[in-house]
Amino acid sequence: MIDKFVNSVAEALEGIKDGATILVGGFGAVGQANQLIDGLIELGLRDLTVVANNAGYRQIGLARLLQLRRVRKIICSFPRIAGSTSFEDLYRAGEIELELVPQGTLAERIRAAGAGVPAFFTATAAGTDLALGKETREIDGRTYVLENALHGDVALVEAWRADRWGNLVYREAGRNFNPVMATAAALTIVQTQHVAKLGEIDPETIVTPGIFVNRVVHVPYGDPLIML
Amino acid sequence: MIDKFVNSVAEALEGIKDGATILVGGFGAVGQANQLIDGLIELGLRDLTVVANNAGYRQIGLARLLQLRRVRKIICSFPRIAGSTSFEDLYRAGEIELELVPQGTLAERIRAAGAGVPAFFTATAAGTDLALGKETREIDGRTYVLENALHGDVALVEAWRADRWGNLVYREAGRNFNPVMATAAALTIVQTQHVAKLGEIDPETIVTPGIFVNRVVHVPYGDPLIML
Amino acid sequence: MKSENKTSAWTPLDRVGLARRVAQDIPDGWYVNLGIGVPTLVANHVPEGREVVFHSENGILGLGPGPETDKINPWLVNAGKQYVTLVPGGSYFHHADSFTMIRGRHLDLCVLGAFEVAQNGDLANWTTATPGAAPAVGGAMDLAVGAKRLWVVMDHSTKEGKSKLVRKCGYPLTAPACVKRVYTSLAVLDVVSEGFRVVGMVPGLSFEELQSRTDADLFPLA
């Protein structure tokens, strides 16, 4: 019988190694698997490469992971920590490496990793500093940049509802990068707010089919922090 | 006010020209916009390029369009007409050009067109006759083939339910190529079985957001033909 | 260069005035992405009777106005991380699908702010390349190359009085030759092959005065 639920965050994170590349869903304070990130912190993991749209917010979750200097490199489109200058401080001190990627290219590179596409051309960043050193090609009169798939060893996903097969649905803007990252890691770990019985989620509405999911932990944490 | 509903199939197809490239959703007898295809036939359009997974079935819809010699070229993965040898007859007589594309490459090329990716690498077909003459590249020790985006002038889509913004949901295996093709054409035309009021379809469950859709016509034709 | 606000004959548009001016030009039925800042304000000024669908990079189509503070939905933010609402007909989707809309040329319009716009349409709006500062790009480069039309809305000059319309961008580019139209606090200008064609100016401003405040080649509307 397939049952991807595990009993604790620690169990969900079992086997992740120092130096791992971790895809972290979320956009701003919404849809980020904070409890799983806190679990990474408790495990003492270090030398991580984190792929995420932002660098976190306040002093929690991803922001804290960075502030504790557990992250060697961040690959993201908007490396700011809302409500904190700690990313800038680390960056200026040369204590974190930054690979800045346009948001759409970031999404597409992760999607490519999930879809078995090792590289693709895109118009984004052509003719800009972010394309320096990259292969370009003119196709039908327009210049495109070659971008590579971006795989994770691990993906940390936040879902609204999950069943024991790992089928997932998300909530509103909490969807964001989560379903894309779920497809692109060797080990996809989900924290879910709610648990559904198998067959309870309408098969027409499942956003992430369970094939992409390895482990699920039930973390009914409630709403994201409101930041005004 | 946005209202993409039109009153007739003829109105839905207005402006399509001879020689157009037409993306046609559907897999076997399920999820194919037969009434729109019949409309193409009535309009007398010819010299068409059709992109579809199969070549149709029996003597209806796509199969009939082919049998009437309105199609100059078909781009598909499985060019058979279920219950008929008419495709083979045309092909042997040299009356239709065939571009055979592996099913996943077909889906990905159409998706790429919708997503602004002009070309991408894939392992599919590497080292086979279907890669002859195509650019290949070794990436991390594996050989990949470069494939181009496949755009349509028109996409013919079959949906289960649509609202006036063109938001769509599909039914079961009727989804197949439809949502992918909806993103990849200059003019996306939908026939829908049911009409929803705006806001009636749960925003979490919309499969094709209306941004991809130009025209919708209500064709409550019932179930696909059962073929045993 | 002269300062914008030292004149009696004309008044530059303020933020709301600019947003309202842009909104006037958005036709019924367009799909539009609005950047952070003044562009975001455009949504509040769409003339009545027009249905415009607003897109947000983080997977939302059909953004509605911001909620009252006591009605905030903590799950519903826009790309600027502001709390928003969803209108009937709106939908949610993931980031790759969201950027399919952007990069696949499905948006009718994107409105962005800018540091500089060059007369060949080059846009610089993502970084001033301050040494030591961490750069951030977000979706700017995707929007600049992806939308069917890119309009820029910005002050005509910097606070120091430097023209933001330029012959060649000094700041790093967001994308080359992508801007179609610029709405500044003084004028509306189309990017054409010879430079900027002036489509409109604030009342009382002369073409010559506009040119004198602009470090780029202007052409009057024929």
Place this chain on the structure above:
Amino acid sequence: MKSENKTSAWTPLDRVGLARRVAQDIPDGWYVNLGIGVPTLVANHVPEGREVVFHSENGILGLGPGPETDKINPWLVNAGKQYVTLVPGGSYFHHADSFTMIRGRHLDLCVLGAFEVAQNGDLANWTTATPGAAPAVGGAMDLAVGAKRLWVVMDHSTKEGKSKLVRKCGYPLTAPACVKRVYTSLAVLDVVSEGFRVVGMVPGLSFEELQSRTDADLFPLA
């Protein structure tokens, strides 16, 4: 070459026997795509107590058994266009997402039929390249390169008695060096660097007799 069915000491597996044999080797929890023909039959023989999730190219995960004729759902077909059912936990998705599962190496296993399998793992199963006939490929090439494991199930020889295990494929390839294991009517063989390693044979068949009926290099299980 000798004919398979002219022996008293052993009996080749029939289609159902072959399907049952393959099904035995599929562990609980695998995601599996089954090709047309004998592979499709494998779904009917999964040992009790194992939950195996079947995938179909046309956007279905969680295929269930075929319905009775009077309970057919005309909207629910598999990749072979047969009517099927959906089990609880199943889901629908579009073709690009379906092939993300296939090409992104998310399937644990794909089971396909074949015309020929070469001892280096080359697979030929999509066309016999008959002059004048229209070729068709479907999802075969995607599945061959995409699944984590590719198993082939086929008769050991053609009806004319020709070995379908070969040193080098004569028919056009579906994909090079992709097959991991072959289930024939006579034996189970793994593709290893030197050739086919015989993992099992039908009762009563000797290694030598198997080799004599096979146009490829066989090695006994060490």
